[in-house]
Amino acid sequence: MGAKFDVKVLTRNKVFLAGLIILFTVAVVAVFADAIAPHPYDEMNVSLALRAPQPQFPFGTDQYGRCVFSRVIYGTRIALGVGLVVVLVESLIGVTLGLLAGYYGKKFDKIVMFVTDLTWALPPLVMALAIVTMLGPSLINVVIAIAAVSWAQFARIVRAKTQALKNMPFVEAARAFGEGDLNIILRYILPNVLSPIIVLSTLSLPQAILSTTSLGFLGLGAQPPSPDWGLILSEGKNYIRQAPWISIFPGIALVYTVLGFNLLGEGLREILDPRLKL
Amino acid sequence: MEDALLSVKNLSVVFKTTSGTVQAVDDVSFDVKEGEIFALVGESGCGKSTTAMSIMRLVPKNCTITGGQIIFRGKDLVKLKEKEMSSVRGKEIGMIFQNPLDSLNPVYPVGIQVSEAVLLDRVPRDEAWKKVVEIFKDVKIPDPAERVRSYPHELSGGMRQRVMIAMMLSRNPKLLIADEPTTALDVTIQAQILEIIKDLKDTFGTSILVITHDFGIVAELADRVAVMYAGKIVEIGSVLQIFEKPRHPYTQLLMEALPKITKKQGRLKTIPGSVPNLYELPAGCSFHPRCPKSMEICSKIAPQLKKAGEGHFFLCHREG
Amino acid sequence: MSDLLEYAVRKLIIGAFVVFVVTVVLFCIMQLMPGDPIQLISNPRIPPEKIAELKKHWGLDKPVYVQYFYWLFHILQGDFGTSITTGQKVITLIKARLPYTLLLAGGSLIFQYIIAIPLGLMAAYKEHSIFDSMVVVSTIIFWSIPSFWLGILLILIFSLKLKLLPVSGYDGLSSLILPLMTATLPNLASTLRLTRSEVLEVLREKYVSTAYAKGLSEKRVLIFHVLRNALIPVTLMFFLYLPWTVGGAVIIETIFSWPGMGRLLWTAISSQDFPVVQGIIFIIAILTVVSNIAGDIITACLDPRIRAEIRGES
Numbered sequence: 001m002g003a004k005f006d007v008k009v010l011t012r013n014k015v016f017l018a019g020l021i022i023l024f025t026v027a028v029v030a031v032f033a034d035a036i037a038p039h040p041y042d043e044m045n046v047s048l049a050l051r052a053p054q055p056q057f058p059f060g061t062d063q064y065g066r067c068v069f070s071r072v073i074y075g076t077r078i079a080l081g082v083g084l085v086v087v088l089v090e091s092l093i094g095v096t097l098g099l100l101a102g103y104y105g106k107k108f109d110k111i112v113m114f115v116t117d118l119t120w121a122l123p124p125l126v127m128a129l130a131i132v133t134m135l136g137p138s139l140i141n142v143v144i145a146i147a148a149v150s151w152a153q154f155a156r157i158v159r160a161k162t163q164a165l166k167n168m169p170f171v172e173a174a175r176a177f178g179e180g181d182l183n184i185i186l187r188y189i190l191p192n193v194l195s196p197i198i199v200l201s202t203l204s205l206p207q208a209i210l211s212t213t214s215l216g217f218l219g220l221g222a223q224p225p226s227p228d229w230g231l232i233l234s235e236g237k238n239y240i241r242q243a244p245w246i247s248i249f250p251g252i253a254l255v256y257t258v259l260g261f262n263l264l265g266e267g268l269r270e271i272l273d274p275r276l277k278l
Numbered sequence: 279m280e281d282a283l284l285s286v287k288n289l290s291v292v293f294k295t296t297s298g299t300v301q302a303v304d305d306v307s308f309d310v311k312e313g314e315i316f317a318l319v320g321e322s323g324c325g326k327s328t329t330a331m332s333i334m335r336l337v338p339k340n341c342t343i344t345g346g347q348i349i350f351r352g353k354d355l356v357k358l359k360e361k362e363m364s365s366v367r368g369k370e371i372g373m374i375f376q377n378p379l380d381s382l383n384p385v386y387p388v389g390i391q392v393s394e395a396v397l398l399d400r401v402p403r404d405e406a407w408k409k410v411v412e413i414f415k416d417v418k419i420p421d422p423a424e425r426v427r428s429y430p431h432e433l434s435g436g437m438r439q440r441v442m443i444a445m446m447l448s449r450n451p452k453l454l455i456a457d458e459p460t461t462a463l464d465v466t467i468q469a470q471i472l473e474i475i476k477d478l479k480d481t482f483g484t485s486i487l488v489i490t491h492d493f494g495i496v497a498e499l500a501d502r503v504a505v506m507y508a509g510k511i512v513e514i515g516s517v518l519q520i521f522e523k524p525r526h527p528y529t530q531l532l533m534e535a536l537p538k539i540t541k542k543q544g545r546l547k548t549i550p551g552s553v554p555n556l557y558e559l560p561a562g563c564s565f566h567p568r569c570p571k572s573m574e575i576c577s578k579i580a581p582q583l584k585k586a587g588e589g590h591f592f593l594c595h596r597e598g
Numbered sequence: 599m600s601d602l603l604e605y606a607v608r609k610l611i612i613g614a615f616v617v618f619v620v621t622v623v624l625f626c627i628m629q630l631m632p633g634d635p636i637q638l639i640s641n642p643r644i645p646p647e648k649i650a651e652l653k654k655h656w657g658l659d660k661p662v663y664v665q666y667f668y669w670l671f672h673i674l675q676g677d678f679g680t681s682i683t684t685g686q687k688v689i690t691l692i693k694a695r696l697p698y699t700l701l702l703a704g705g706s707l708i709f710q711y712i713i714a715i716p717l718g719l720m721a722a723y724k725e726h727s728i729f730d731s732m733v734v735v736s737t738i739i740f741w742s743i744p745s746f747w748l749g750i751l752l753i754l755i756f757s758l759k760l761k762l763l764p765v766s767g768y769d770g771l772s773s774l775i776l777p778l779m780t781a782t783l784p785n786l787a788s789t790l791r792l793t794r795s796e797v798l799e800v801l802r803e804k805y806v807s808t809a810y811a812k813g814l815s816e817k818r819v820l821i822f823h824v825l826r827n828a829l830i831p832v833t834l835m836f837f838l839y840l841p842w843t844v845g846g847a848v849i850i851e852t853i854f855s856w857p858g859m860g861r862l863l864w865t866a867i868s869s870q871d872f873p874v875v876q877g878i879i880f881i882i883a884i885l886t887v888v889s890n891i892a893g894d895i896i897t898a899c900l901d902p903r904i905r906a907e908i909r910g911e912s
Binding site for chain 1: 616617619620627630738739741742743744745746747750751753754758841842844845846848849852853863864867868875879882883886887
Binding site: 331334336339360361364365366367368369372373375377380381382383384385394395398429431432442445446449 | 725726803804805807808809810811812813814815816822823826827830900901902903906
């Protein structure tokens, strides 16, 4: 029961290990972006526009002569930062509501379940588009939109697990000893729903990155001159004939990062909760 | 040995898991004769089900038969190709399983599932359907013409097990393997199912291999019995021999655990200790840590099979 | 069967309620948007008497909640007003674009399932084989490729380097290939993965051993018993993915300038053409609800246990 973290078991899982190595390199790039990037991400030099990759600009330059390599490096921070914030927000909302709905049941549960059904009334991307339309295009609004769309999955899984745990002997014993509801939820139930939460969080993170960059690509997320990978790709698309490198490298960085998280999540799922259905 | 229908010789089966390999069946030999009911008894995890699944060649993928022979009517089943094996299954050897809800496909009516077996013998469709109703009658399912249209979840546990028996009976196999056929059922239903199995043997002359953990069922059904512990047969003989004078301490304990109606014993005895961890089998005799009669030698040297009477053998250092 | 009908009706009522909530939210958004709603739904060059007429048409002289019902009454008849940017009726715009999106989404889903089901079945059947590992690894990789980048990559390779296919627009079947591939590949990965894991689960079931024990051939067991059961959740997923694929079309249609509803939605959002946005979101909400209900009913037809549950409820 509960999350088991055994270093040996973790490192024996090749999928997990591959994900871990990839993410380690991504994290290093994000942290040391200032040292790695040869240029600031917004340094323009129109006379150097659309240059092919060369020693000075390893990934070439864009239409304003900005260094694509530096922009990709700084973009790592946005991708990781946005991913982490989105998952933090959606898991906080989803886990809290899931725990309460599962534990208290009755009317509260019905309301929570209806609201989760509502968030699925539209396909996630369309729902996020609708919210961004309402709030206006910006990176923060994208974070809000995506968190608002995807908390429901956490709520659904945590609720189901809580319902099952609520009637377990050890929880009933705690209740018999006069423990308060809050105490029971935090000390007896939460530790036992931790493994699906961990797996789901790891697998939601790449989804969050993909969603933000998608909205960025549609011009509804991060605004220029932000080095958001989606935004770089959408700008690069207009120069796809003359300067394909603008379209290639940010995409590789994006796939590499997302792949890292997916591998990590799959590995964790195998280790912690092989039968978990998402 | 001439009259042996099935002869398992020195069978060894190995499981590969992420935590290592396990010898689930270790050098097991026994015969099932024409027209007899043979019982394989032991606690869960002793390898009795794996032995049965090996005979059907239905072991899981991480499990391999590493040695021995399974001779059935002159053929070694271990060496058969998958295609040849599928013509043995059902036609010559049938098998029913422990939990009759899990063992029927939930999405098809039970009649369809039984007729599927009948149709394998190139019977025309309408005739096959009639035959299914007929067999349902044989296994005493009430309203057979109605019940063939029921889905598994609409039937009770006992009815489902009858359907399983009907399915396996439909092709008149020579041998029926029954893996814990009554475990998931309640007592009155158990008795009915055992009755049907006995009838089967009498009317069709089918040999039966029963896998069970319950000596009560052995006493009720079997002609001969083998007791398994940690992948090995520790005692084998006729039911009479073993009930009269069990030689192996493990058999003796199992017998004592039986509720005796004649002697007014207060409570059911249980065997101290637990089923051994197959990953770390004790040295010497695997049973010695739980054995009330263990000696010094038991923890060092594995015992050899000893003869106790005609066809009665046991695996112990003591004289029984 | 009548139980199933009752179930469908119950689902429809819940679905109608969900759509109702969506319309309320859409209406509230319109109220929150800056400026007079008339300015939003009409062209500024329209003469004042026309505006007065429009005000009456939309009930703008009435209190807000009455306005809502006026508006609801109109959209239920397919009257979403006129586009701010083109002045055309929203419903005409959508009608012209919807077939292209359905062609793309439907085609992609069908391809996805035709490829995913046999591959998933084989991979699961040969679990841990080289083929299986290749399937697992490639699904994780394809999962990680966003459709917008995949689209760009395909354009780079097939249109610009190999000059095999048109870059964008709609110009016969050849221009369908790249958008279709872009829409199919990432989702193919998830469908394949789902099929594989469902088949693996069924393979562990006791009734599969029973099917073998009867003497059935391997092929018969795999198709009649294993696949038949594994297909239940896979089919349910089809109906869940259908609206998702339509939603995902926004990105793919934008990359390939595909003349579908997704691209229309994107241009409408970028130019704040709210009547169009509203109309499309309403259509997608209806599609989602209907598709989910269809999924539930078809699953009930495929699985007698679910039918029994439905009977128990009613």
